[in-house]
Amino acid sequence: MENLYLAATADSPEVDFRFDTHELALKGESYPENAAAFYGSIIHQLRDYLAGCGDGTTITVDVALIYFNSSSTKMLFAFFDALNSAATRGVRVVLNWHHDPEDDTIGDFGSELHDDFTALEFRDLPTVS
Amino acid sequence: MNYSEYRIFSDFVAQRKIVFYYYGYFSQTIVSAMADTIKLSMKQADTTASAKRKLFSCFVEMAQNIIHYSSEALTPATQDDAEVRQGSVCIGHTGDRFYLMCSNRVAASDVAPLREKLEPLKSMTLEEIKRAYQDTLRSEQPEGSKGAGLGFLTVARDASEPLEFEFAPLDNHDDMMFYLKVTV
Numbered sequence: 166m167e168n169l170y171l172a173a174t175a176d177s178p179e180v181d182f183r184f185d186t187h188e189l190a191l192k193g194e195s196y197p198e199n200a201a202a203f204y205g206s207i208i209h210q211l212r213d214y215l216a217g218c219g220d221g222t223t224i225t226v227d228v229a230l231i232y233f234n235s236s237s238t239k240m241l242f243a244f245f246d247a248l249n250s251a252a253t254r255g256v257r258v259v260l261n262w263h264h265d266p267e268d269d270t271i272g273d274f275g276s277e278l279h280d281d282f283t284a285l286e287f288r289d290l291p292t293v294s
Numbered sequence: 295m296n297y298s299e300y301r302i303f304s305d306f307v308a309q310r311k312i313v314f315y316y317y318g319y320f321s322q323t324i325v326s327a328m329a330d331t332i333k334l335s336m337k338q339a340d341t342t343a344s345a346k347r348k349l350f351s352c353f354v355e356m357a358q359n360i361i362h363y364s365s366e367a368l369t370p371a372t373q374d375d376a377e378v379r380q381g382s383v384c385i386g387h388t389g390d391r392f393y394l395m396c397s398n399r400v401a402a403s404d405v406a407p408l409r410e411k412l413e414p415l416k417s418m419t420l421e422e423i424k425r426a427y428q429d430t431l432r433s434e435q436p437e438g439s440k441g442a443g444l445g446f447l448t449v450a451r452d453a454s455e456p457l458e459f460e461f462a463p464l465d466n467h468d469d470m471m472f473y474l475k476v477t478v
Contacts (some may be wrong), residue, residue: 175325175326175329175330176322176329187451193331196354196358196360197322198322198361198375198376198377198398199374199375199440200442201435202375223478232350232351234351234354234356234358234448235442235444235445235447235448235471236358236440236442238384238431238442238444239322239444240442241430242431242432268343268344268347269342269344270351270452271345277428277431280313281430281432
């Protein structure tokens with residue numbers, strides 16, 4: 166399936182999903198007016214891609230978001246839920262969670278993902294910006 | 295206003311340490327531009343990085359609430375994208391803290407549901423707010439919400455004091471004016 170690339174805008178992150186090499190990245194700020202619409206189509210494509218991934222596939226997900234609003238948070242949760250479902254049936258998913266070590270909100274959200282989505286290989290990566 | 299009144303107005307703004315005020319139409323483009331100017335003024339502000347982030351987060355939630363829920367809409371009520379609605383937002387400094395205030399008109403029928411959402415947040419501890427936030431994050435999207443039902447919880451989580459709000463009647467109109475104050 167075709168790779169998905171969306172350039173960052175003032176209120177939405179860069180989406181760089183290289184399905185061919187199993188590398189997915191989200192980077193930037195996220196507070197679009199309609200987060201459900203923005204992430205809805207991304208999650209839809211992610212699900213299609215995951216459906217075609219078999220055991221032995223390793224997917225690397227790099228998330229480096231510096232801010233996301235409440236409605237994006239909800240959609241991100243659904244995004245990680247889809248990855249976790251794939252991981253529970255044998256796909257290896259490595260989640261690199263990049264964040265400013267001083268940003269408690271994003272650090273806490275990472276911990277929650279770690280607690281909830283136990284099939285993901287969660288790597289907490291505090292990086293000084 | 296004449297020049298002398300404008301001077302009084304400007305002096306008042308300076309004395310009250312109002313760092314930002316906007317009244318008018320809110321669209322996503324306008325909110326994004328305001329977010330830019332707030333980021334710039336926060337760069338200069340003498341406060342912690344954490345307080346700056348919380349202020350920014352509260353600003354976005356409050357401004358996007360106006361886009362989605364103000365009863366003074368320029369776009370049709372049924373439209374849920376590229377909405378334009380009216381309201382106001384203000385950021386001020388007092389003591390060693392920043393606060394945000396916003397206002398917009400709401401339909402009379404929205405007053406009771408808003409009260410129901412906001413009133414409990416006033417008396418909840420930060421731990422209780424965080425727990426409610428986590429529960430809501432994992433639940434289905436509430437009906438009638440254009441966000442995730444997480445907006446006020448996010449604001450309450452980022453605030454350092456209980457939220458303050460009130461509804462004021464309008465002359466010759468059934469709608470009410472909704473005011474919210476958040477100290478970060």
